[in-house]
Amino acid sequence: xxxSSQPATGAxxxxxxxxxxxxATTGELIGALPDLVSRLVRDEVRxxxxxxxxxxxxxxxxxxxxxxxxxxxxxxxxxxxxxAILGLANVMPGWLAAIVVALALFLIAGxxxxxxxKDVQQAAPPLPTETLxxxxxxIAAVKRGISR
Numbered sequence: 702x703x704x705s706s707q708p709a710t711g712a713x714x715x716x717x718x719x720x721x722x723x724x725a726t727t728g729e730l731i732g733a734l735p736d737l738v739s740r741l742v743r744d745e746v747r748x749x750x751x752x753x754x755x756x757x758x759x760x761x762x763x764x765x766x767x768x769x770x771x772x773x774x775x776x777x778x779x780x781x782x783x784x785a786i787l788g789l790a791n792v793m794p795g796w797l798a799a800i801v802v803a804l805a806l807f808l809i810a811g812x813x814x815x816x817x818x819k820d821v822q823q824a825a826p827p828l829p830t831e832t833l834x835x836x837x838x839x840i841a842a843v844k845r846g847i848s849r
Contacts, residue, residue, distance in 0.1 A: 741839060749832040756829075782806065 719737055720729040782802055789798030 745832060745836050745839070748835065749829040752829040752832050 719733045722730065725733075785802045786795070786798045789801060793801075
């Protein structure tokens with residue numbers, strides 16, 4: 702006898718399909734309940750993990766693209782600021798043109814910070830909302846089944 706044809710050592714669990722609810726006895730249904738509940742819980746946990754992973758990947762990709770766009774915007778803004786200072790320097794001293802442009806930029810930055818703060822406070826955390834709804838539906842179904 703080869704090693705691969707020998708029976709496995711240790712306890713093994715035979716996977717038997719759950720009884721058909723239409724023909725099963727109450728005892729069979731109650732006996733199958735722990736396996737069904739544990740399988741349901743494992744499946745819901747896997748679903749939640751997959752959903753959170755998918756949302757995290759999207760969040761990471763979006764954040765990277767947003768960061769790249771922000772960097773290019775900062776470089777472009779620097780060029781525009783320089784152009785504005787040089788343009789105003791034709792009608793007023795250069796130092797005064799730089800102060801006027803800086804004050805305008807600070808004013809715009811303050812408005813953007815207030816709007817951004819409001820948006821961040823309203824943002825929802827990346828929760829597995831679909832899985833939570835599915836679990837709530839499962840609980841409601843079990844409660845309906847028990848009350849029958």
